Amino acid sequence: MNEHRSILKETVERLFADLAADRTADPRASWHAIDELGLPGLLQSQEAEGFGGDWEDAGAVFRASAIHRLEIPVSETILACSWLAGLSLKCPDGMGGFLLHSVDPAGPAGLERMLAAGKLDWVLALGDKSWRLVDLREFGSTTNGTRPSRAELISKDLGAALIAEGPLDGGPQDHARQAALMRACQMAGAIEAMVALAIEYTRDRQQFGRSLSSFQAIQHQLALAMEESAAASCAAASACQAMALGDAAFEVAAAKWRVGKAADRVFDIAHQVHGAIGFTREYDLHEFSLRAQEWRRDFGNEGYWAREMARAVLSNRPKPLWHFLTARHDAILAAERAGAGS
Incomplete structure (x- = not known):
């Protein structure tokens, strides 16, 4: 940075x-x-x-x-x-x-x-x-x-x-991609906040004389939530990097899809470990979880952006998928290095 x-x-x-x-x-x-x-x-x-x-x-x-x-x-x-x-x-x-x-x-x-x-x-x-x-x-x-x-x-x-x-020259598609990336970044932030609340709550809440976070099943759920949060943050950051350097059509599609999937998974985990309190108006969790669910639908849901990813990959046939992905990543890195050296 x-x-x-x-x-x-x-x-x-x-x-x-x-x-x-x-x-x-x-x-x-x-x-x-x-x-x-x-x-x-x-x-x-x-x-x-x-x-x-x-x-x-x-x-x-x-x-x-x-x-x-x-x-x-x-x-x-x-x-x-x-x-x-x-x-x-x-x-x-x-x-x-x-x-x-x-x-x-x-x-x-x-x-x-x-x-x-x-x-x-x-x-x-x-x-x-x-x-x-x-x-x-x-x-x-x-x-x-x-x-x-x-x-x-x-x-x-x-x-x-x-x-x-x-x-409007060229239609609204470029605007839609930028709007979708904005929502992906916001969802990544909401997911991070949900995970932080879940960790804090399970550390403070006592059950059978022990904190909830000491139970192996809870630790497993929290680990999954942290993995999803990291994946969401990386996907959104990668798309922002691609958008800053040029063509980001595939990266935005991947980010909106991946962050949406993470939001769905973390919603379940965060509310499960909180129990009923997570749905109460007085507790903060629902302000993040419900908003993330709203944002998943904005400017194309996971199904829409999965189809956009598929179109991008299929348009590059017969090039193998791995070659397609690494070529895009290498182009982003080359553009970043060129910018840093200028």
């Missing part, structure tokens, strides 16, 4: 921990602290008055936002602002998000929850062939019928709420 990324991670971890410590804080005040740090422009170049970070930086921020259970759309705003920069548009003030109507017509659950809570100020709506930037503040702060539907954000005459619109 370079010095720049290390400083970013330490700063973000400290800020997110402080924001998470007060669960009753005004979301607008929390957002002000994030905005002051310059995080919305994380993936924008310094020439465009952005932070100048890359996808490895973004992956660390996305992961940390999930670990600290931030209830404001930090990750979504970062991604939407980077897409707007690609359209030569300035990112609006306030908390933002995006909709990929044609790719994910059911809608990402996390975004829908923030819409319902009035935590989005603007949204970038992407259709098959067009995009729209919409100021949601023109519709008030509630969802009592005054806000447009997902389909209407793409096609309806929105009047003063419409900030800008235009054609």
Whole structure:
């Protein structure tokens, strides 16, 4: 890890921990602290008055936002602002998000929850062939019928709420991959948090005069959970590295698939070792486990991304699978070394 990324991670971890410590804080005040740090422009170049970070930086921020259970759309705003920069548009003030109507017509659950809570100020709506930037503040702060539907954000005459619109060259597939990778990083963070809670609980909880963690069956379950968490983190980090260096279509598909599988497995293990308390509203576990289950469905589930991986591999026939995998890994390493030497 370079010095720049290390400083970013330490700063973000400290800020997110402080924001998470007060669960009753005004979301607008929390957002002000994030905005002051310059995080919305994380993936924008310094020439465009952005932070100048890359996808490895973004992956660390996305992961940390999930670990600290931030209830404001930090990750979504970062991604939407980077897409707007690609359209030569300035990112609006306030908390933002995006909709990929044609790719994910059911809608990402996390975004829908923030819409319902009035935590989005603007949204970038992407259709098959067009995009729209919409100021949601023109519709008030509630969802009592005054806000447009997902389909209407793409096609309806929105009047003063419409900030800008235009054609979408190349379709939304690249945006879908980036959105899926964002979710993979967030899931990896939630999985890490679930495992940490499970370890802490089994260490503190006594049964038959012994801590739960001293039982071999519990140790076995925790070991499996830690393996899944490590696999999820590695898959997400590898995809972020590939995205930062160029073509990442296969790595993103593999990450979203693998992290989703890990989220499912760790959900079961974490709740099993916690027992009934894991499902109670007062205990933190469900805030990570249920959110991870929501994120598994966003921007393509495991089945969708497994098919994408299969298409990538089959398109390279008759090259053997191992050769295909090692060639991609070698290309990533070569690009990384070339970047470090320049």
